[in-house]
Amino acid sequence: EDKVVQSPLSLVVHEGDTVTLNCSYEVTNFRSLLWYKQEKKAPTFLFMLTSSGIEKKSGRLSSILDKKELSSILNITATQTGDSAIYLCAVRHTGNQFYFGTGTSLTVIP
Protein backbone atom coordinates (compact mmCIF):
# COMPACT_ATOMS: atom_id res chain seq x y z
CA GLU A 1 0.00 0.00 0.00
CA ASP A 2 1.35 3.40 -0.97
CA LYS A 3 2.04 5.67 1.96
CA VAL A 4 3.87 8.80 3.06
CA VAL A 5 5.15 9.18 6.63
CA GLN A 6 6.30 12.45 8.15
CA SER A 7 8.24 13.02 11.33
CA PRO A 8 8.13 14.47 13.83
CA LEU A 9 4.38 14.94 14.13
CA SER A 10 4.90 18.19 15.98
CA LEU A 11 7.77 20.42 16.92
CA VAL A 12 8.15 23.48 19.14
CA VAL A 13 11.25 25.64 18.72
CA HIS A 14 12.44 29.14 19.57
CA GLU A 15 12.97 31.87 17.04
CA GLY A 16 16.36 31.57 15.43
CA ASP A 17 16.56 27.79 15.72
CA THR A 18 17.12 25.54 12.72
CA VAL A 19 14.67 22.70 12.12
CA THR A 20 14.70 19.62 9.93
CA LEU A 21 11.48 17.95 8.92
CA ASN A 22 11.46 14.44 7.52
CA CYS A 23 9.37 12.67 4.93
CA SER A 24 9.66 9.02 3.91
CA TYR A 25 7.58 7.28 1.32
CA GLU A 26 6.61 3.96 -0.14
CA VAL A 27 4.99 4.78 -3.44
CA THR A 28 5.11 2.72 -6.59
CA ASN A 29 5.71 4.60 -9.83
CA PHE A 30 7.16 7.66 -8.12
CA ARG A 31 7.05 10.83 -10.14
CA SER A 32 7.88 13.68 -7.74
CA LEU A 33 7.83 14.75 -4.10
CA LEU A 34 6.27 18.00 -3.02
CA TRP A 35 6.38 20.09 0.13
CA TYR A 36 3.54 22.39 1.15
CA LYS A 37 2.99 24.86 3.98
CA GLN A 38 -0.48 25.02 5.48
CA GLU A 39 -1.22 27.89 7.84
CA LYS A 40 -4.94 28.34 8.16
CA LYS A 41 -6.66 26.95 5.13
CA ALA A 42 -5.19 26.09 1.75
CA PRO A 43 -1.79 24.40 1.52
CA THR A 44 0.66 26.58 -0.39
CA PHE A 45 3.36 25.08 -2.55
CA LEU A 46 6.99 25.21 -1.41
CA PHE A 47 9.08 22.79 -3.46
CA MET A 48 8.84 20.04 -6.02
CA LEU A 49 11.68 17.51 -6.12
CA THR A 50 12.22 14.97 -8.82
CA SER A 51 15.96 14.30 -8.84
CA SER A 52 18.01 12.83 -6.04
CA GLY A 53 20.71 14.93 -4.39
CA ILE A 54 19.79 18.28 -5.91
CA GLU A 55 18.93 20.84 -3.26
CA LYS A 56 16.11 23.27 -3.85
CA LYS A 57 16.38 26.51 -1.93
CA SER A 58 14.08 29.43 -1.28
CA GLY A 59 15.28 31.96 1.26
CA ARG A 60 15.66 30.21 4.60
CA LEU A 61 13.98 27.04 3.36
CA SER A 62 15.69 24.23 1.52
CA SER A 63 14.85 20.68 0.61
CA ILE A 64 16.53 17.65 -0.86
CA LEU A 65 15.40 14.26 -2.09
CA ASP A 66 17.11 10.91 -1.56
CA LYS A 67 15.56 8.38 -3.91
CA LYS A 68 17.78 5.60 -2.62
CA GLU A 69 16.50 6.09 0.93
CA LEU A 70 12.98 7.01 -0.32
CA SER A 71 13.02 10.14 1.75
CA SER A 72 13.26 13.90 1.76
CA ILE A 73 14.08 16.56 4.30
CA LEU A 74 12.91 20.15 4.61
CA ASN A 75 15.26 22.50 6.44
CA ILE A 76 14.30 25.86 7.86
CA THR A 77 17.11 28.03 9.21
CA ALA A 78 16.79 31.03 11.53
CA THR A 79 13.13 30.24 12.17
CA GLN A 80 10.61 33.03 12.65
CA THR A 81 7.14 33.03 14.21
CA GLY A 82 5.72 33.30 10.71
CA ASP A 83 7.11 29.85 9.97
CA SER A 84 4.58 28.35 12.39
CA ALA A 85 2.38 26.10 10.27
CA ILE A 86 1.74 22.52 9.28
CA TYR A 87 4.23 21.29 6.70
CA LEU A 88 2.85 18.67 4.36
CA CYS A 89 4.79 16.24 2.24
CA ALA A 90 3.15 14.66 -0.79
CA VAL A 91 4.35 12.16 -3.33
CA ARG A 92 3.02 12.26 -6.85
CA HIS A 93 2.36 9.01 -8.63
CA THR A 94 2.78 8.70 -12.38
CA GLY A 95 -0.95 8.12 -12.58
CA ASN A 96 -1.53 11.66 -11.32
CA GLN A 97 -2.37 10.52 -7.80
CA PHE A 98 -0.99 12.53 -4.90
CA TYR A 99 -0.35 10.80 -1.56
CA PHE A 100 -0.06 13.06 1.47
CA GLY A 101 1.52 12.54 4.86
CA THR A 102 -0.17 13.65 8.09
CA GLY A 103 2.06 16.69 8.26
CA THR A 104 4.45 18.13 10.83
CA SER A 105 3.05 20.89 13.01
CA LEU A 106 5.75 23.48 13.66
CA THR A 107 5.37 26.11 16.36
CA VAL A 108 7.99 28.84 16.62
CA ILE A 109 8.02 30.65 19.96
CA PRO A 110 9.27 34.25 20.11
Next chain:
Amino acid sequence: ETGVTQTPRHLVMGMTNKKSLKCEQHLGHNAMYWYKQSAKKPLELMFVYNFKEQTENNSVPSRFSPECPNSSHLFLHLHTLQPEDSALYLCASSQVLAGETQYFGPGTRLLVL
Protein backbone atom coordinates in the same frame (compact mmCIF):
# COMPACT_ATOMS: atom_id res chain seq x y z
CA GLU B 1 -4.06 33.76 -4.11
CA THR B 2 -7.16 33.64 -6.33
CA GLY B 3 -6.10 30.89 -8.76
CA VAL B 4 -8.52 28.42 -7.19
CA THR B 5 -11.66 29.63 -5.45
CA GLN B 6 -14.14 27.70 -3.36
CA THR B 7 -17.60 28.55 -2.08
CA PRO B 8 -18.97 28.55 0.48
CA ARG B 9 -16.08 28.93 2.90
CA HIS B 10 -18.13 27.63 5.80
CA LEU B 11 -21.18 25.39 5.81
CA VAL B 12 -23.34 23.96 8.57
CA MET B 13 -25.91 21.40 7.54
CA GLY B 14 -28.21 18.86 9.04
CA MET B 15 -28.06 15.20 8.15
CA THR B 16 -31.13 15.43 5.94
CA ASN B 17 -30.01 18.50 3.97
CA LYS B 18 -28.74 18.64 0.42
CA LYS B 19 -26.01 21.12 -0.35
CA SER B 20 -23.28 21.64 -2.94
CA LEU B 21 -19.69 22.82 -2.74
CA LYS B 22 -18.28 24.74 -5.68
CA CYS B 23 -14.73 25.06 -6.94
CA GLU B 24 -13.45 27.18 -9.80
CA GLN B 25 -9.92 27.39 -11.15
CA HIS B 26 -8.59 30.28 -13.23
CA LEU B 27 -5.23 28.71 -14.07
CA GLY B 28 -6.04 26.95 -17.32
CA HIS B 29 -5.42 23.57 -15.74
CA ASN B 30 -6.97 20.36 -17.00
CA ALA B 31 -7.19 18.29 -13.82
CA MET B 32 -9.21 18.98 -10.68
CA TYR B 33 -9.38 17.21 -7.34
CA TRP B 34 -11.46 16.98 -4.20
CA TYR B 35 -9.72 16.23 -0.90
CA LYS B 36 -11.04 15.74 2.62
CA GLN B 37 -8.91 16.93 5.52
CA SER B 38 -9.83 15.72 9.00
CA ALA B 39 -7.96 16.46 12.18
CA LYS B 40 -4.77 14.43 12.62
CA LYS B 41 -5.24 12.56 9.33
CA PRO B 42 -3.49 12.89 5.98
CA LEU B 43 -5.32 14.64 3.21
CA GLU B 44 -7.62 12.04 1.71
CA LEU B 45 -8.06 12.13 -2.03
CA MET B 46 -11.73 11.73 -2.89
CA PHE B 47 -12.10 12.35 -6.62
CA VAL B 48 -9.90 13.22 -9.59
CA TYR B 49 -11.07 14.62 -12.91
CA ASN B 50 -8.74 14.74 -15.90
CA PHE B 51 -10.07 16.63 -18.89
CA LYS B 52 -13.56 16.57 -17.29
CA GLU B 53 -13.53 12.77 -16.98
CA GLN B 54 -13.52 11.17 -13.57
CA THR B 55 -10.42 9.02 -13.27
CA GLU B 56 -10.30 8.29 -9.54
CA ASN B 57 -12.92 7.58 -6.94
CA ASN B 58 -11.26 6.46 -3.74
CA SER B 59 -14.12 4.41 -2.34
CA VAL B 60 -16.02 7.52 -1.40
CA PRO B 61 -19.56 6.94 -0.08
CA SER B 62 -22.35 7.70 -2.51
CA ARG B 63 -23.62 10.51 -0.30
CA PHE B 64 -20.80 12.51 -1.95
CA SER B 65 -21.44 13.08 -5.64
CA PRO B 66 -18.97 15.03 -7.80
CA GLU B 67 -19.75 16.90 -10.97
CA CYS B 68 -17.31 18.45 -13.44
CA PRO B 69 -19.20 20.32 -16.18
CA ASN B 70 -16.00 21.75 -17.70
CA SER B 71 -12.30 21.90 -16.96
CA SER B 72 -12.66 25.06 -14.85
CA HIS B 73 -15.49 24.05 -12.54
CA LEU B 74 -15.94 21.27 -10.05
CA PHE B 75 -18.83 20.60 -7.69
CA LEU B 76 -19.32 18.27 -4.77
CA HIS B 77 -22.97 17.52 -4.09
CA LEU B 78 -23.74 16.49 -0.53
CA HIS B 79 -26.76 14.47 0.55
CA THR B 80 -27.68 12.84 3.88
CA LEU B 81 -24.26 13.31 5.38
CA GLN B 82 -23.12 11.97 8.73
CA PRO B 83 -21.47 13.92 11.58
CA GLU B 84 -18.17 12.15 10.82
CA ASP B 85 -18.19 13.85 7.42
CA SER B 86 -17.44 17.13 9.18
CA ALA B 87 -14.06 18.25 7.85
CA LEU B 88 -12.27 20.73 5.63
CA TYR B 89 -12.93 20.00 1.96
CA LEU B 90 -10.19 21.20 -0.33
CA CYS B 91 -10.30 21.56 -4.06
CA ALA B 92 -7.11 21.57 -6.13
CA SER B 93 -6.11 21.78 -9.77
CA SER B 94 -3.05 20.88 -11.78
CA GLN B 95 -1.83 20.55 -15.33
CA VAL B 96 -1.63 16.87 -16.22
CA LEU B 97 1.54 15.71 -17.98
CA ALA B 98 3.27 19.04 -17.42
CA GLY B 99 4.93 18.14 -14.14
CA GLU B 100 3.30 20.96 -12.24
CA THR B 101 2.22 20.82 -8.67
CA GLN B 102 -1.31 21.13 -7.45
CA TYR B 103 -2.75 24.47 -6.47
CA PHE B 104 -5.26 24.44 -3.66
CA GLY B 105 -8.32 26.49 -2.97
CA PRO B 106 -9.02 27.91 0.50
CA GLY B 107 -11.34 25.04 1.38
CA THR B 108 -14.86 24.73 2.74
CA ARG B 109 -15.17 24.05 6.45
CA LEU B 110 -18.14 21.71 6.75
CA LEU B 111 -19.98 20.90 9.96
CA VAL B 112 -22.68 18.24 9.89
CA LEU B 113 -25.07 18.32 12.83
